[in-house]
Amino acid sequence: MTLEVVARHEVPGFTLDVAFSAGAGVTALFGRSGAGKSTLAGIVAGLVRPKAGRVVLDGEVLFDTVAGIAVPARRRRIGVVFQEGRLFPHMTVEQNLLFGRRFRSGSSGREGMAAITELLGIERLLDRRPRTLSGGEQQRVAIGRALLMDPRALILDEPLASIDVPRRAEILPYLDRLKREMRVPILYVSHAIEEIARLADTVVVLEAGRVVAAGPAADVIARHGLPSLSxxxxxxxxxxxxxxxxxxxxxxxxxxxxxxxxxxxxxxxxxxxxxxxxxxxxxxxxxxxxxxxxxxxxxxxxxxxxxxxxxxxxxxxxxxxxxxxxxxxxxxxxxxxxxxxxxxxxxxxxxxxxxx
Amino acid sequence: MLGLTPAEWDAVGLSLRVAGVATLVSLPFGILTGLALARGRFWGKSALDVVVHLPLVLPPVVTGYVLLILFGRRGPIGSFLEETFGIVLAFRWTGAALAAAVMGFPLMVRAIRLAIEAVDPRLEQAAGTLGAGRMATFLLVTLPLALPGVIAGAVLGFAKAMGEFGATITFVANIPGETRTLPTAVYTALQVPGGEASAIRLTIIAIVIAVGALVASEILARRARRRVAGL
Incomplete structure (x- = not known):
């Protein structure tokens, strides 16, 4: 997979002006809050429309202000896991997981369901309602929901940020497995060094709306050291x-x-x-x-x-x-x-x- | 029971029919209007808001008179309906239903609009990333989550329709068996000497229906809220 992003976006008090490309594996968008990571992820997902720019996924132009192309989020087939999970509260875990399937012709019912619920350790939660789950369980269900729509790419936007620090360690192994066992390329947004050091193949470091370092994780770490943010x-x-x-x-x-x-x-x-x-x-x-x-x-x-x-x-x-x-x-x-x-x-x- | 006369039973039955039809027919429009006002961004939104709320602030008699001008047999819409579909509203129970629906509409839309506004738009955004179009997102996410408010809106509309008097009597008069609803029957009873007993019987019925509607809506809304809360 290749993802190319060039984007300029302005909101009062903040300018995002970035260009980066990502290959297979996990690409981390790293930076402090307000650096523009989530905005950038939103641009890739189709949830934020930049003033100017171009987003190309595997050769398909998803967004191009010059050519006047703007594929809506629902047609991009990019799974998004939000910071707050955003599970549908009126549905069971199973209904949440299968939600994306309704709109994908070709993928039938529960195909792949068992493998993904097992991968994420949520096979016992299928009948539960999201409100009764812990933060970590909710995020794992959200990841499963995004995976079951058979996405071309996955965006994880600070998936651990809303979870208590001690509980985060429970999820990281699942993210590790996700990375190793699923072929889907991942854009991982985080300001937590531990997560990035553990998961990233490619690192893009953002600072105040600009890319200050980008490249293979080993190179960026060697050159830049990933200085901690707090x-x-x-x-x-x-x-x-x-x-x-x-x-x-x-x-x-x-x-x-x-x-x-x-x-x-x-x-x-x-x-x-x-x-x-x-x-x-x-x-x-x-x-x-x-x-x-x-x-x-x-x-x-x-x-x-x-x-x-x-x-x-x-x-x-x-x-x-x-x-x-x-x-x-x-x-x-x-x-x-x-x-x-x-x-x-x-x-x-x-x-x-x-x-x- | 209660010793209601056949004429009084007619009025009660007619009121239930008028209010029921008015609520059911206006509900889809109420949901669409509530959605448009809650989430829509279009030219003329403020104007729509004003028009929807007009029956709430206009004297009901004025609303009834406007309906008579528009939907009367010689009115622009009334004559069109009669010629094209053979539907006559003026001085018929269907006209009473129209008047009741118009009067209850602002209350219904208000409740539905608030309920839709309270649905987290980020959930709708999440549905979008999962491939759901606008219609699917509305039917599968927004509407189920707004359901308690939709029920509340429908009950408000029904209650208003049951009690509608001014617009009804102006638009469709007070014809026994056709347009004499419960409120107009009470009014009529009070106009004749010795009619108090009839007025009191009808009043008790009105109270029973109102309380019943409230209890039923509370049960429905509680069930819906529980579902929405995911418990």
Whole structure:
């Protein structure tokens, strides 16, 4: 599948001006709220009509302001899972699931129903009403409803945003399976790094209505690091390859800057992992740090110090060509005489690093 | 029961028939008008709103007179109906039904419009992404979700039709067995000496019917609400 999108859209106080293309697999639209992700998803789905632009799915022009083409949403065959689920409250789960089938000639009744309800773990909910389901169950039904219309592409618009944080972990495995077992290409809108790191093949990073980075997930993560959007979650992703697992130590990963130890990951050697490193978990040392419990020590060059108020600052580092962030106090910056170009050692506790 | 005279039974039966026909025939138009006012975006929407609400604010006698001018045997619409379909409304019970429907229409449309406005348009949008056209979306999503309000609108229209007096008596007069509905029968009874007993009997019947309609609508609406709430 190929999806090409060029769009310019204006609403008071906000301008969206983007161009990107996506291939098979999961394409993540990543950015903070208000960056224009959902508007962009709406343009692809046919729910938002941009001022100017062009949307092409698998060679079929769905929208083109120059040629005067605007295929309505109901004829695009793009399944949409909304943030709030939007299940029909007066219907049972089963009626919801089969809703799209009514309008698809050719696909008969319940074909594929068993496979999809099993995939999403909703086969026991068929007689229930949406209002009696948990948020996670509702979203899984919404995904099933979109899949059962036999879509050419699936848009998941912040599917986990309306679900309590602890419950999100229950759905992610289903999204993983969805990605692996269904051929349908997915446009995944999110501002949550964990979801993107786990699911995305292609990443498009949006900022204030513009694309600031786009490409294969590995490239974007390597170059851009997917900096987190909330200050408390500040951090980046590094790509590292599984080398070996050592009892009592953890899994050792290879990175251009050196070895990284993380808690044991069940992945065969050679697997490329996305390693999440929070800025607040990174300490800096000038010169050989000596005997410390920090298991991970990567030589780094300071590429900049973010201006900011408060007692702490964020130091941007370059570790073997990848970006890394460290959150340290102003006092430490002054004491160690850290400035752009300084050579330092980035220290990370093994247990503070998560590999996906 | 209650010792109603045959003439009084006639009035009660006629009123039920007039109000029932008026409600059933105007309901589809009421739903369409409510939908147009709730979701439509078209030129002349405000004008439609005003026209629909006119019978609510005009003196009923004026509405009845306008109906007589338009639908009378020599009126532009009345003569057309008679020549083309052989339908005569003036001074017939069908005319009483028309008058009742016109008078109840604003109340019916108002309730239906509010109910449709309360349906989350995002659900309709979701139906669209699943391939449903406008008609299917309306019939499968909007209308079922608005059903409690539609029932309320129909009951309001029915109640108004049962009680209609001014427009009815102006348009179709007060002919025993043809256009003498319950309210006109009460009015007539009060015009003759010793008619109070008849007026009281009819009044009791009117109260019973009104309470019955309210209870029935409450049961229907509760059932519909439960369905809409997904319980």
């Amino acid at each position: 200050p408390s979650e500040e951090g980046v992703f590094l790509l590292a390859t599984v080398d070996r697992t050592v009892a009592g130590q953890g899994t050792i990963l290879r990175h251009a800057a050196g070895e990284l130890t993380v808690p044991v990951v069940a992945a065969p050697p050679g697997t490329v992992l996305r390693v999440r490193i929070h800025a607040r978990d990174v300490a800096l040392a000038v010169g050989e740090p000596g005997r410390l419990s920090f298991r991970n020590r990567l030589p780094a060059t300071v590429s900049g110090i973010a201006a900011g108020d408060g007692d702490a600052v964020t130091v941007a580092l370059d570790v073997g060509g990848s970006p890394l962030l460290a959150r340290i106090t102003r006092d430490a910056v002054a004491d160690l005489d850290i400035r752009a170009g300084s050579r330092v050692i980035a220290l990370m506790k093994a247990v503070a690093v998560e590999g996906y």
